[in-house]
Amino acid sequence: GNSVTQMEGPVTLSEEAFLTINCTYTATGYPSLFWYVQYPGEGLQLLLKATKADDKGSNKGFEATYRKETTSFHLEKGSVQVSDSAVYFCALSHSGGGADGLTFGKGTHLIIQP
Amino acid sequence: DTGVSQDPRHKITKRGQNVTFRCDPISEHNRLYWYRQTLGQGPEFLTYFQNEAQLEKSRLLSDRFSAERPKGSFSTLEIQRTEQGDSAMYLCASSPGTVTDTQYFGPGTRLTVL
Numbered sequence: 001g002n003s004v005t006q007m008e009g010p011v012t013l014s015e016e017a018f019l020t021i022n023c024t025y026t027a028t029g030y031p032s033l034f035w036y037v038q039y040p041g042e043g044l045q046l047l048l049k050a051t052k053a054d055d056k057g058s059n060k061g062f063e064a065t066y067r068k069e070t071t072s073f074h075l076e077k078g079s080v081q082v083s084d085s086a087v088y089f090c091a092l093s094h095s096g097g098g099a100d101g102l103t104f105g106k107g108t109h110l111i112i113q114p
Numbered sequence: 115d116t117g118v119s120q121d122p123r124h125k126i127t128k129r130g131q132n133v134t135f136r137c138d139p140i141s142e143h144n145r146l147y148w149y150r151q152t153l154g155q156g157p158e159f160l161t162y163f164q165n166e167a168q169l170e171k172s173r174l175l176s177d178r179f180s181a182e183r184p185k186g187s188f189s190t191l192e193i194q195r196t197e198q199g200d201s202a203m204y205l206c207a208s209s210p211g212t213v214t215d216t217q218y219f220g221p222g223t224r225l226t227v228l
Contacts, residue, residue, distance in 0.1 A: 004156075036219075042221075043118075043205075043219045043220055043221045043222065044157070044205070044207075044219040045219070046216050046217070046218075049216070089156050089157075091156070100162065100169075100170060101147060101149075101159030101161075101162055101170060101172070102147075102149075102157070102159060102217065103159065104156030104157050104158070105156050106154065106155050106156050107154075107155070107156050
């Protein structure tokens with residue numbers, strides 16, 4: 001079945017550091033891939049997505065590239081801010097577009113220190 | 115657009131009792147999803163509706179769980195004979211209903227079974 005594996009947290013970085021959160025997946029077919037973010041006290045929000053191989057999703061300085069050959073969708077940001085502190089979830093769709101249910105990873109808690 | 119709303123936000127119940135949660139999706143969103151999230155884990159897909167039709171149910175949705183969306187607008191999730199293992203955050207999401215749609219999540223209902 002489908003599954004998502006992402007790096008364990010918490011990940012603690014200093015402000016302006018480079019961020020990478022690893023995500024790999026197992027899926028049949030051609031899933032769409034997503035990063036969701038959950039800020040303290042708030043609901044899940046879509047951060048970015050990619051719907052086919054080699055697509056790059058980007059938003060708020062974050063980027064992730066859909067790598068079919070390595071079944072990965074790593075999240076990166078060049079310079080993190082304290083306000084980026086949150087829990088980040090990698091997810092894939094059961095179907096190609098994301099209209100069906102999503103399979104999530106366990107989440108990575110990111111802590112940015114000033 | 116007021117976003118996805120869920121009621122109640124918190125529910126404490128005793129083992130063996132029945133509970134019902136409500137989700138109001140974003141207006142005119144055709145698809146509605148239910149997920150469950152336990153502490154330290156990512157959301158797990160339970161079921162989803164296209165208008166009033168329930169199109170997919172996860173194996174996680176035991177016989178004690180039932181979901182409805184009678185008029186294709188709001189949805190209810192009922193858990194009968196609650197068990198301590200049902201303690202979790204229950205999340206609702208909605209999407210407009212086309213193939214590549216983003217799912218928008220509500221704040222969740224936190225269930226505690228004593």
